[in-house]
Amino acid sequence: MDQPKPKKPTNVELLNRLRDVLGGRRVSRALGDRLNYSHDLWPRSLLEIRRGEAPYRPDLIIWPETTEEVSRVLKVCNEMRTPVVPFGAGSGMCGGVLPVCGGVVLDTKRMNHIERISEESQVAVCQTGILGIHLEQELNRRGYTMGHFPGSFGISTLGGYLATRSAGQAATMYGKIEDMVLSLQAVLADGTVIHTRTAPRRATGPDFNHVLLGSEGVLAVITRAHMRLHALPAAREFRSAVFPKLDNGLEALRLMLRFGLRPTIVRLSDPADTSVTMKALGLSAQGCLLVMVFDGRSAQIELESAKALEICLANGGRDRGEEPARHWYNHRFAEHFRQSPLLAEQKMVLDTIELAATWTNVKPLYDAVHKALGRQATVLAHVPHAYPEGCALAFTVLCKVTTEDEFKRYDRLWQTAMDAALKNGGVISHAHGIGRQKVRWLAKQLPLALPLLQGLKRRLDPNNILNPGKLSVEVECPC
Numbered sequence: 001m002d003q004p005k006p007k008k009p010t011n012v013e014l015l016n017r018l019r020d021v022l023g024g025r026r027v028s029r030a031l032g033d034r035l036n037y038s039h040d041l042w043p044r045s046l047l048e049i050r051r052g053e054a055p056y057r058p059d060l061i062i063w064p065e066t067t068e069e070v071s072r073v074l075k076v077c078n079e080m081r082t083p084v085v086p087f088g089a090g091s092g093m094c095g096g097v098l099p100v101c102g103g104v105v106l107d108t109k110r111m112n113h114i115e116r117i118s119e120e121s122q123v124a125v126c127q128t129g130i131l132g133i134h135l136e137q138e139l140n141r142r143g144y145t146m147g148h149f150p151g152s153f154g155i156s157t158l159g160g161y162l163a164t165r166s167a168g169q170a171a172t173m174y175g176k177i178e179d180m181v182l183s184l185q186a187v188l189a190d191g192t193v194i195h196t197r198t199a200p201r202r203a204t205g206p207d208f209n210h211v212l213l214g215s216e217g218v219l220a221v222i223t224r225a226h227m228r229l230h231a232l233p234a235a236r237e238f239r240s241a242v243f244p245k246l247d248n249g250l251e252a253l254r255l256m257l258r259f260g261l262r263p264t265i266v267r268l269s270d271p272a273d274t275s276v277t278m279k280a281l282g283l284s285a286q287g288c289l290l291v292m293v294f295d296g297r298s299a300q301i302e303l304e305s306a307k308a309l310e311i312c313l314a315n316g317g318r319d320r321g322e323e324p325a326r327h328w329y330n331h332r333f334a335e336h337f338r339q340s341p342l343l344a345e346q347k348m349v350l351d352t353i354e355l356a357a358t359w360t361n362v363k364p365l366y367d368a369v370h371k372a373l374g375r376q377a378t379v380l381a382h383v384p385h386a387y388p389e390g391c392a393l394a395f396t397v398l399c400k401v402t403t404e405d406e407f408k409r410y411d412r413l414w415q416t417a418m419d420a421a422l423k424n425g426g427v428i429s430h431a432h433g434i435g436r437q438k439v440r441w442l443a444k445q446l447p448l449a450l451p452l453l454q455g456l457k458r459r460l461d462p463n464n465i466l467n468p469g470k471l472s473v474e475v476e477c478p479c
């Protein structure tokens with residue numbers, strides 16, 4: 001016989017039960033909060049808000065402080081079939097936190113403690129609501145770095161990095177977030193607390209950390225992480241070069257990595273991006289600018305940076321000295337803070353389409369996407385991260401979006417880019433994740449794996465309360 005469905009609670013019932021867990025001050029139903037937590041930095045949502053629309057609003061916002069509170073809250077919400085959207089700092093650019101079924105937004109930012117730093121093992125144990133910048137400042141004070149510097153460094157949390165498989169600017173040297181994490185603690189939809197074991201490595205079947213990494217709030221709320229640390233580098237060197245063509249710069253990068261060099265940061269611009277970057281310096285340059293930063297001991301990085309420059313020159317590059325790299329480095333976050341994705345006065349939208357491919361595919365991918373987007377918008381592109389096997393490509397698109405037709409054009413831009421990526425051997429996201437924005441293309445990227453992931457979701461969260469509408473195009477709200 002069918003089990004009777006639980007009665008859909010009114011917001012007041014839910015409010016009272018959550019207040020029992022968190023007290024009155026850490027539960028809000030204020031309209032201002034509901035509007036603020038109705039979006040992240042996905043330009044499409046911001047465009048809708050600019051038109052006076054906020055299509056999705058949560059009913060309540062909560063601020064738990066401990067894993068135990070998250071567990072109790074999830075038990076209540078699961079029992080009441082109420083959606084729960086984990087929320088870090090809302091810096092995501094693909095609608096990952098959109099409360100498409102309403103419900104509760106669980107803001108993790110009060111879970112912001114560094115619980116322990118083990119100097120001996122070089123491990124930090126942190127709650128996941130801590131902002132990246134605060135974590136790094138505290139580590140620096142103790143002589144360490146985690147090495148994770150996304151462009152959104154000051155406005156994003158550790159939990160957000162883990163839940164989106166983030167990659168920072170120093171990924172070439174320190175790796176991506178998945179290389180930095182040793183173990184995780186997380187709370188499942190029914191309130192069960194799980195954790196993986198902390199060790200430098202394990203061979204005990206598939207690594208459960210990787211099930212949670214990139215899970216974008218649909219499988220669990222990640223509440224604590226053990227993170228690897230590195231001693232702060234003793235010295236830093238800056239180098240830059242300009243190449244006549246993007247191919248030359250890509251080849252130089254590939255050869256550097258093949259040689260075994262690991263610059264902390266590499267950033268290769270296409271001609272349009274070069275002209276913007278150099279203009280900020282009061283300089284001009286024809287071609288493609290490569291900025292490089294090397295961290296380590298001075299004797300070692302002197303040798304490494306000299307070898308990198310030698311490879312650049314052998315591949316058609318011209319030495320542009322330290323200044324462009326130093327200037328870019330010193331302003332690398334300021335640019336982002338100044339710039340809203342919506343350039344309201346000009347009625348323009350600025351968006352980033354970030355992809356990745358192996359060295360074999362990267363130039364055809366760049367050409368295909370650039371050509372397709374260039375017909376519809378102003379496009380700049382750069383390589384933000386490079387690895388021995390290939391690199392990421394970030395396209396900055398600038399286009400006017402005010403009318404209904406222009407909205408359609410904005411959607412077409414994404415369609416064009418995603419289709420071109422899939423056709424040319426790329427992946428549809430290198431670091432930003434999927435959210436609501438790219439879910440339409442997920443089945444093409446993961447034709448066999450997506451149904452398995454959806455099966456896992458059903459097993460771990462049978463009532464579909466955790467971040468509904470993110471792992472499938474159809475939105476099935478819990479009822």
Ligand SMILES: Cc1cc2nc3c(=O)[nH]c(=O)nc-3n(C[C@H](O)[C@H](O)[C@H](O)COP(=O)(O)OP(=O)(O)OC[C@H]3O[C@@H](n4cnc5c(N)ncnc54)[C@H](O)[C@@H]3O)c2cc1C
Binds near residue numbers: 151160215223
């Ligand atoms: C200017 C700018 C530059 C950026 N540069 C980079 C970059 O260089 N590299 C990069 O990787 N990204 C970058 N991003 C994208 C974004 O900052 C990252 O995706 C970041 O990891 C999101 O963190 P957040 O705390 O803001 O997460 P949110 O936006 O709040 O959430 C993102 C997703 O993670 C889930 N989530 C958040 N916390 C938890 C948790 N504790 N448990 C479970 N799920 C959770 C949410 O439900 C959502 O699905 C950039 C964004 C901007 C605006």
